Amino acid sequence: MKGVLLVNLGSPDSPTPKDVKPYLDEFLMDERVIDVNKVWRNILVRGIILQTRPKKSAEAYSKIWWEEGSPLIVISERFAEKLKKQTKMPVALGMRYGSMTIKKAMDELRQQGVDEVLLVPLYPHYAMSSFETVVVKVMEVQKEFFPNVKLTTLPAFYKNPDYIKVLSASIADSLKDFEYDHILFSYHGIPERHVKKSDPTKYHCKIDGSCCFTNSVAHNTCYRHQVYDTTELVKAELNLPEEKVSSSFQSRLAGDPWLKPYTDYEFERFPKEGKKRLAVITPAFVADCLETLEEIAMEGKNQFLEAGGTDYKHIPCLNDDDAWVSLMAQWANNWEETGNLPH
Structure with missing residues (x-):
């Protein structure tokens, strides 16, 4: 059975x-x-x-x-x-x-x-x-x-077409009544060494800005490649403007280099660039948790508004x-x- x-x-x-x-x-x-x-x-x-x-x-x-x-x-x-x-x-x-x-x-x-x-x-x-x-x-x-x-x-x-459609529909529904300057896809962070350790070829993943977009068997276990893929697929599904979408990484421990850009740094940067109405989605999770509800929906909002932002929307995970x-x-x-x- x-x-x-x-x-x-x-x-x-x-x-x-x-x-x-x-x-x-x-x-x-x-x-x-x-x-x-x-x-x-x-x-x-x-x-x-x-x-x-x-x-x-x-x-x-x-x-x-x-x-x-x-x-x-x-x-x-x-x-x-x-x-x-x-x-x-x-x-x-x-x-x-x-x-x-x-x-x-x-x-x-x-x-x-x-x-x-x-x-x-x-x-x-x-x-x-x-x-x-x-x-x-x-x-x-x-x-x-x-x-x-x-x-x-x-x-x-992460790239299943039906999953992308469901995720995109959920995002679109949350954005119906929110006029944004930018949408940030904030993913859970991991140390850079984890990406390299997960590379079965032991040479492809260099985290140099290009390897994630060069076809390789390493992508089957490359978190960095996969999250960027999710962002690109949702962007295409919703026909989002290139200049209004980006990805970042949240939650890190001090001491080691983690995947960049860091989400909290982005919260500080956006208002300075005139992006004062921000929507944030956390697609590394399918259910809202401490990271999404406290770190992003609460602390992230406070940080963004204190940096000069005016409107902030946390888009829920798919949940149930x-x-x-x-x-x-x-x-x-x-x-x-x-x-x-x-x-």
């Missing part, structure tokens, strides 16, 4: 330092998130970061926490419930980090008789700190606890949008019937 396993990032159980600390520990100790040797990672995370970060992060979570719980969890649950109504297969939701574990979700499927699972990492793009770590973790759990369950992974869908749910159901049902996956 076939079933669907949805996996997203995860969340602490509450917006308190007590619950945020173990969540951050699990997240930051992941070797695909902070990819240094384990001894140094332990010193960096447990000796330095976790001494101060839980309190700051808890304050940030408190700003965006809903009455029902973590927005990311609530939205993902709503998405899963809607998906269940559009497929005959069992559907379970797990998180890469936190108490809603992948093991619990797989056990839920197994108890319903599922022995063949479609793994859906809820990330449009491939990155070792998001898509890859989900796939690796699920494979580890499957090998240890569910050795007789067959796994199939939905590939990164009906068209997005229907597209996922179409992909899942097609896999159940034919074994084929979208590309």
